[in-house]
Amino acid sequence: MTNGIKRQIYYLIRNEAAVMNENEFWGLCEQNQTALEKMISCNDYTQKFGIRISREDAELLLEERKHTLKEQERIEFGEGILPKLLFTFCDSPYLYQDNYVDMIARLQEIFYLYKNESLDDVSDDELLTYMKEQFDGECQGSLEYLEETSLEAFARNIRKGTVYFMGRRHKGDFI
Amino acid sequence: MISFEIEELMPVFTKLTTKYTSNESSSVSYEKAKQLMEAILFCIQELERNNPVDDAVMDKNLSPEDCYQMGYQLVVKKVQSAMKRYHAISSQFKWYRNLALHDTILKGMPKFFQYYDPLFAPQDQILTLDYPTLVPVQELKGIDAIYQYLIYIEMEQQFLSNFSEEYVENALESYHPEHEELFVNIPSVVLQHLIYEQFQEELEEKIKEGRETLEVFLSGIIRVFVREKLQDDKLMYGYLKNSIKDFIFEISES
Numbered sequence: 001m002t003n004g005i006k007r008q009i010y011y012l013i014r015n016e017a018a019v020m021n022e023n024e025f026w027g028l029c030e031q032n033q034t035a036l037e038k039m040i041s042c043n044d045y046t047q048k049f050g051i052r053i054s055r056e057d058a059e060l061l062l063e064e065r066k067h068t069l070k071e072q073e074r075i076e077f078g079e080g081i082l083p084k085l086l087f088t089f090c091d092s093p094y095l096y097q098d099n100y101v102d103m104i105a106r107l108q109e110i111f112y113l114y115k116n117e118s119l120d121d122v123s124d125d126e127l128l129t130y131m132k133e134q135f136d137g138e139c140q141g142s143l144e145y146l147e148e149t150s151l152e153a154f155a156r157n158i159r160k161g162t163v164y165f166m167g168r169r170h171k172g173d174f175i
Numbered sequence: 176m177i178s179f180e181i182e183e184l185m186p187v188f189t190k191l192t193t194k195y196t197s198n199e200s201s202s203v204s205y206e207k208a209k210q211l212m213e214a215i216l217f218c219i220q221e222l223e224r225n226n227p228v229d230d231a232v233m234d235k236n237l238s239p240e241d242c243y244q245m246g247y248q249l250v251v252k253k254v255q256s257a258m259k260r261y262h263a264i265s266s267q268f269k270w271y272r273n274l275a276l277h278d279t280i281l282k283g284m285p286k287f288f289q290y291y292d293p294l295f296a297p298q299d300q301i302l303t304l305d306y307p308t309l310v311p312v313q314e315l316k317g318i319d320a321i322y323q324y325l326i327y328i329e330m331e332q333q334f335l336s337n338f339s340e341e342y343v344e345n346a347l348e349s350y351h352p353e354h355e356e357l358f359v360n361i362p363s364v365v366l367q368h369l370i371y372e373q374f375q376e377e378l379e380e381k382i383k384e385g386r387e388t389l390e391v392f393l394s395g396i397i398r399v400f401v402r403e404k405l406q407d408d409k410l411m412y413g414y415l416k417n418s419i420k421d422f423i424f425e426i427s428e429s
Contacts, residue, residue, distance in 0.1 A: 069202070076202040077189045084201075115202065123199035 035062055038083045046090035050097060053086065057101045064105045072112040081111060081124060088128045094141025103143070107131065110147045117155035130154060177223050183239045187215050190240075195295055210296060217298040217317060218246030224319075225249050250293045250318055257322045258288055264329050271335075271343050272355045275306040280328060287321055307360050309417035330414050331362050337404045338365060363418040367425070370396055382426060389426075393419045 039058040046052065053061075061082055069076055085104055089095055095103050114127060122130075134150040135141065191211050192203055203211070219242050237245070261284050270277040283302045290301055298317045308327040312320045335343055343361065346368035347354040354364075370378060374396065381392040394416055401412040 073205040074202045075205060075208045077192055078201055081201045112202065115200070116204065120196075120200065120204065120207070124201055125199070 035080050035082060038079045039086060042083055042086040042090075046086055049091045051090050051095065051100050052097070053100070060101065061105055061108070065108060068109050068112050072116055074112055074115065081128075082108065084124065084128060085111065088132050089135070092132070092136050092141070094135065106143050107135075110143065110151065113147070114151045114155055117151070118158040121158050177219060177237075177242055179219075179239050179242075184212070184215060187239050187243050188212055191215060191295075213298050214295055215243055218243050218250055220246070221249045221253075221297075221319075222246035247293070247297075250297045253318045253322055254288070254291065254293055257318060257325055260322075260325045260329060261288070264325065264332060268332065269335065269340060269343075271340065271347060271361055273306070273347070273357075273359070273361060274355055275358050276361065279304055279306040284321075284325075291318065291321075293318065305358060307358055309360055309363060309414055327414065330411055331360075334362050334405065334411065334415065335365065360418070360421075362415060363421055366397065366415065366418050367422050369400075370422075386423060389423060390419055393422060 036055070036058050039053060039061070040055060043052045065076070065080065065082060082104070085107055089104065089107060090100075111127060111131065114131075115122075115124075118127070131146065131151070135143075135146050139145040139150055188208075188211060191214065192208070195207070195211060196203065219239075222242050222245050265281065265284075268280060270281065279302065283304075287301050291297075292299070296317075300317055300320045302321070304312065304320070304324055308324060308331070310327060312324050312327075315323055338346075343365055346365045347359075347361065349368060350359070350364045351357055370393065377392065381389045397415050397419075398412055401408060401415065405411050
């Protein structure tokens, strides 16, 4: 391995900005075009619930993803979580065409935050399922309640190592 | 020399990360990403370390994935070799009531083999290796550090087997009454004891003649010992010679 490559990777690993910083590394993981097409293709399903995402909105959400990932110090690979978020929440009674993009952007923030807060001990699907249940149920469409109450309790229990959260759940345990 | 652009390593990184998350997570923390990238680099560097001048490896135009996989296999083999070496050492292991040696080898090493993760964290050494060998292994990482450390311990046990347990423990007792709790290298102490015991007068003369003369004198004693008792093992001589600088330091301090 040349000294130049070693140095680049060193800075990458040690989180220094001299040669390659986190943005550049994140950029290498980005597959924006794939993610964009995937999000547009979600319309085939979401339009049944009166929701369609435009190319501009999809690009906006991808840009939001970049900022949120940087803020939460996470790296995403593959198609990412956005398509799953669209599929999961498109049939929510609290989402409609006018508020869809803003809500999905916030849900995305909350999702990454709680992946960190749960110490990555919960899978994407488990977290999304819980978020959807709570959002449509106890939270009655309130993102604040979802973020600051429901998920706060959820993450606390995961950190405590409660067995319920290894793929099994009990209703009412976290409210 | 193996050389890849960082972009070429990304597919290897993505594949390893997907495996790490069991495909159940589309993202990982920066910290975890760094750990996994370090794991990849460690394996590729393992391949380099084991093929420093092997043109056959270079000529094959191996992909980053190939280099990583080959390096990973070398890491796994090294773990297996280390485990065999450990079993051989531990079967007749003597710790001479030195707690650091006991805890590092008899308590620590089994934990290393239990918890070492060659796939997702081959660069992690896990153990602090408190018992000091004559040559430190701090610059090595992961299984490389442990493997080399076990080689040194094996050499030390072989050297010490030329003395009775009583002799070694007396040497340690003469060195310091609380030797059991000291982080001290046992062969170093035994060699010093042997030299004081058998070459006291010559030693005192050589001390007066200066450091260089003293070094040559002490090297000569070690060389004779290795030739007569240890089949003139060059590696053993090279290893034991590292005790000289500490010996000279202690003479100068006393």
